[in-house]
Amino acid sequence: MHKLVIMLLALSFLACQPGENEKQGQKFVKGYNEPVKGVWLTNVASDALFSHENVVNAVENCHKMGINTIFVVTWNKAMTMYRSSVMENLTGYAIDPDLDPDNTGRDPLQEVIDEAAKYDIKVIAWFEFGFSSSHNQDGGILLEKNPHWASLDAQGELTTKNQFEWMNALDSEVQDFILSLILEVVNNYDVDGIQGDDRLPAMPSEGGYNTTVKEAFKKDNFGQAPPEYHKDYNWVQWRAEILNDFMKRIYKEVKAADANCIVSMSPSVFPWSKEEYLQDWPTWVNFGYVDMIVPQVYRRDKESYSQTLASQLSYVLPEKKYQLYPGVLIRVGEEQPSPEFFRFMLEENRRMGLEGEVHFFYEGLHKYEDILKEFYTR
Numbered sequence: 606m607h608k609l610v611i612m613l614l615a616l617s618f619l620a621c622q623p624g625e626n627e628k629q630g631q632k633f634v635k636g637y638n639e640p641v642k643g644v645w646l647t648n649v650a651s652d653a654l655f656s657h658e659n660v661v662n663a664v665e666n667c668h669k670m671g672i673n674t675i676f677v678v679t680w681n682k683a684m685t686m687y688r689s690s691v692m693e694n695l696t697g698y699a700i701d702p703d704l705d706p707d708n709t710g711r712d713p714l715q716e717v718i719d720e721a722a723k724y725d726i727k728v729i730a731w732f733e734f735g736f737s738s739s740h741n742q743d744g745g746i747l748l749e750k751n752p753h754w755a756s757l758d759a760q761g762e763l764t765t766k767n768q769f770e771w772m773n774a775l776d777s778e779v780q781d782f783i784l785s786l787i788l789e790v791v792n793n794y795d796v797d798g799i800q801g802d803d804r805l806p807a808m809p810s811e812g813g814y815n816t817t818v819k820e821a822f823k824k825d826n827f828g829q830a831p832p833e834y835h836k837d838y839n840w841v842q843w844r845a846e847i848l849n850d851f852m853k854r855i856y857k858e859v860k861a862a863d864a865n866c867i868v869s870m871s872p873s874v875f876p877w878s879k880e881e882y883l884q885d886w887p888t889w890v891n892f893g894y895v896d897m898i899v900p901q902v903y904r905r906d907k908e909s910y911s912q913t914l915a916s917q918l919s920y921v922l923p924e925k926k927y928q929l930y931p932g933v934l935i936r937v938g939e940e941q942p943s944p945e946f947f948r949f950m951l952e953e954n955r956r957m958g959l960e961g962e963v964h965f966f967y968e969g970l971h972k973y974e975d976i977l978k979e980f981y982t983r
Contacts, residue, residue, distance in 0.1 A: 626638065631927070632927040633927065634896055634897045634927070634928060635865075635896050636797060636896075640960035641673065641897065641961040641962075641963065642671055642672055642674065643672065643673070643674035643930070643961070643963035643964065644964045644965075644966065645676045645678070645731060645963065645967065646676065646678065646717070646966070646967045647681075647733070647966050648681055648701070648704070649681070650936075650966075650968060651966065654677075654678070654704060655703070655704060657716055660720055663967060664720035664723075664724065665720075665724075666971075667724075667967070669974075669978075670970060670974055670978060670982075671978060671980070671981025671982040673725075673726055673727060674726065674728075674729060675727070675728050675729070676800055676869075676871075677713075677714060678733050679732055679733075680731075680732040680733060680786055682701070682734060682739075683696070683739060683745050683746055684698060685786070687712055687713070687715070687794065688712050689789060691782075691785050691786055691789055695750060695782075696747075700712070714730065714790070714796075715794065718794060718795055718796065727798070728796050728797055729796065729797055729799065729867060730790045730794070730796045730798070730800065731800045731802070732786065732801055732805050733802060733804070734805075735783070735801055735803075735804030735805025735807060736771060736772050736804055736807060736808055737772070737804045738770050738771060738772045740770070741770075745770065748763075748770070754772045754773060754778070754782075755770075755771075755772065755773060755815075756771040756774065756808055756812035756815065757773075757813075757814045757815050758811045758812060759814050761814065764808070764811055769804075771808055771809060771812055773808070773813065773815055774806060774812075774813075774851070775815075775818050775844060775847050776817070776818075783805065784855060788858060788862055792862055792863075796866065798866055798867025798868065798896070798897075799859060799866065799867070799869070800869040800870060800899075801855075801869075801872075802870070802871040802872065802901075803873045803884070803901060805870075806855070807872070807882040808844070808882065809881065810836055810883055811835045812835075818831075818844075822843060825843065826839070826843075836880055841879065845883045845885040846885075848883050849894070852870070852889050852895070853892075853894045856868050856894045868894075868895050868896050868897070869895065869896060869898070869899060870886060870898055871900070871901060871963070872901070873900070873901055874900050874902060874913055874916075875917065886900070890922075890925050890929070891922050891925060897928050897930065898921070898928055898929050898930075899931070900929070900931060902914050902917065903933075903934035904934070905934075905946075907946065907949055907953075914953065917929070930963055931950075931959060931962050932962070932963050932964075932965055933962045933965065935964050935965060935966070935972075935973065941969055941972055944972070944973060947973050947976060950962075951976070
């Protein structure tokens with residue numbers, strides 16, 4: 606009897622202890638025991654991924670500044686930053702040739718994983734291009750190979766927005782293609798997670814006027830065709846729900862492949878994200894389709910940053926807020942925030958109860974090295 610009491614007391618004590626993702630009452634994203642302090646590592650406006658030496662230096666720099674998560678671009682400009690059988694079979698290119706011009710078998714994704722492991726930095730594969738087929742290339746190689754994958758606007762033309770051309774994200778074959786890339790990485794690489802952004806799952810609300818989509822809409826709406834006004838509430842909602850279902854499928858299939866793989870998304874700010882790109886991301890968070898959400902709170906002044914961040918938090922259930930980390934813009938072209946404004950954004954995040962953030966992008970970090978060390982390594 607005495608032993609049983611001791612055992613029950615021990616179990617009770619353990620049950621009261623903070624779990625792997627909880628410390629002193631603070632919850633963390635699955636797989637973390639601290640807040641996320643991340644950065645996006647790109648192959649655009651950066652040479653960080655273009656040699657093994659550059660990868661080594663970039664990861665070491667991240668470690669020195671207290672970064673604990675690297676979101677490394679994996680899918681961009683209809684090319685992969687890893688050696689992909691899916692893409693080789695489809696296009697003949699196993700990897701972006703600019704990353705391995707001498708065809709040595711180099712694999713930048715694996716290099717980042719290997720280097721990050723030395724510092725216990727998590728690596729999340731970022732599928733930046735998402736459902737976009739090309740940028741200012743009339744659809745590019747993906748639509749050249751599969752013209753029926755194109756998203757059409759109300760005039761029957763290829764859906765184009767901000768010079769990006771788009772695949773039909775509502776088409777099951779296109780969804781299968783994107784998911785095959787995601788699962789290829791999850792199954793073949795020791796990544797800590799995967800991430801989509803404002804192009805995954807997403808599509809401009811101008812798109813989706815394909816015949817099969819219109820017929821499906823009619824079936825669900827008593828024979829009524831989609832309105833020409835692409836922001837019609839019912840039309841936006843109907844298409845957004847299809848992407849919600851795909852988000853749920855991504856989550857389910859990634860977890861089936863690796864239960865510990867983090868599913869992260871970095872959409873535009875809501876509700877603009879839904880009106881413009883059919884991204885109803887509060888549903889993803891609140892219904893458990895993601896482990897982490899990183900809304901792109903890209904603002905250039907204090908008032909709009911504070912207001913936007915507060916509004917994003919308001920769309921998330923209180924018990925889910927630990928999954929939200931703001932995306933902070935620290936460089937676009939040659940433009941960067943002042944050190945004063947950068948400090949303000951980090952302080953504002955803390956004031957709202959957010960102990961971390963993700964920075965866009967790596968090449969902008971150096972300007973704020975002292976501030977980052979103050980916040981991240983103290």
